[in-house]
Amino acid sequence: xxxxxxxxxxxxxxxxxxxxxxxxxxxxxxxxxxxxxxxxxxxxxxxxxxxxxxxxxxxxxxxxxxxxxxxxxxxxxxxxxxxxxxxxxxxxxxxxxxxxxxxxxxxxxxxxxx
Amino acid sequence: xxxxxxxxxxxxxxxxxxxxxxxxxxxxxxxxxxxxxxxxxxxxxxxxxxxxxxxxxxxxxxxxxxxxxxxxxxxxxxxxxxxxxxxxxxxxxxxxxxxxxxxxxxxxxxxxxx
Numbered sequence: 001x002x003x004x005x006x007x008x009x010x011x012x013x014x015x016x017x018x019x020x021x022x023x024x025x026x027x028x029x030x031x032x033x034x035x036x037x038x039x040x041x042x043x044x045x046x047x048x049x050x051x052x053x054x055x056x057x058x059x060x061x062x063x064x065x066x067x068x069x070x071x072x073x074x075x076x077x078x079x080x081x082x083x084x085x086x087x088x089x090x091x092x093x094x095x096x097x098x099x100x101x102x103x104x105x106x107x108x109x110x111x112x113x114x
Numbered sequence: 115x116x117x118x119x120x121x122x123x124x125x126x127x128x129x130x131x132x133x134x135x136x137x138x139x140x141x142x143x144x145x146x147x148x149x150x151x152x153x154x155x156x157x158x159x160x161x162x163x164x165x166x167x168x169x170x171x172x173x174x175x176x177x178x179x180x181x182x183x184x185x186x187x188x189x190x191x192x193x194x195x196x197x198x199x200x201x202x203x204x205x206x207x208x209x210x211x212x213x214x215x216x217x218x219x220x221x222x223x224x225x226x227x228x
Contacts, residue, residue, distance in 0.1 A: 004159065035218075042118060042205065042218035043160075058215070090159065103152075103216070105159030 003027065006091050006106035014114050019078040021109050023091030031094045032074040033103070034058070034066060036087040043090060049074055081113045116141050120206045120219035128227050129198055135191040135222045137180075137206035149182050149189040150207040150216065160205060163191075196226045 004025045013019050025032060031050050035043040045058030047066035055066055063085060065077040078085055088110050092103040120137040127133055141147040151163040151173075164173035169184035180191045189206060203223045209216040 037218075037221070040220055042207075042220045043216075044218075045215060048215070092160075102162040102165070103160070105152075105154075105161065107157065107159045 004091055004093050004104050004106040006089075006109050008109060009107065010110045010112075012112045012114065013081050015082055017078075017081045017113070019081050019111065021076040021078075021089055021091075021111070023074045023076070023106060024072050025074075025091075025093040025104070026072065027093055027095070027104060028071065029093035029095045029104070030071070031096065032068060033092040033094075034064075034074065034076045035090045035092065036060065036085075037090065038087050046076065078111075081111075083113045085111065086113045087111060116143055116147075116208065116217050118206050118208055118217055118219035120204075121222045123203075123221070123223035124225060125222055126225045126227060127196055130195045133191075133193045133196045133200075133224070135204055135206075135224070137189045137191065137219060139187050139189065139206070139208045141187075141208060144208065144210045147208040147210065149180070150209070151178070151180055151189075151191050152205040152207060152218075154203045154205070154221075156202070163204070196224075198226045198228055200224060201226045 007022045033048040034046040037043045044060045049068035091106040117140045121135045148167040150165045152160045153163045154160045164175040166173040166182040172181040178193045203221045205221045206219040207216045
């Protein structure tokens, strides 16, 4: 079964803090995604990538950077965290860019910005 | 825009009762949307429950069914007899057929009581 591992599972930081969320997939998938989910909202796409060194902007990219260092690893960076970024973050991977290919998700990272 | 609206939770039902979770969609920029139900069990990441890519067709998995109704722009999730193990958060989603960016609903938390 495809595996996507996120770390940390929980993170608390202060306003203005620097946070890095990590995601590793062992599926040999080309595509990786970062979503956030807030109460009352669906998952919203922040950034995605179709390979090492590639980055595509999603629907809610403001305040986030991301970097795909290898096929396996995709990082989400919050350089000046704000309380509005308190959320549940999901990483996902898929083999291709077509929607018929299902997404494999990590367990999520709960981030609190105080 | 493109969006999904689903039953607001939480929803609580008793074991062996029937279930319906409503999902309606708006696909203004997607000519032929594909529709999905994802599920997140406690402590796990989201996983695909079922998908339907053709209007008028029905998808099924683990006793759940959903029919893609283009006329009513709906994709309701149904199960005739739920089990305690069905307790989870259910997400409806849509996406274009040629591009793996999904639009998710806000999720419906289901609790099945013994």
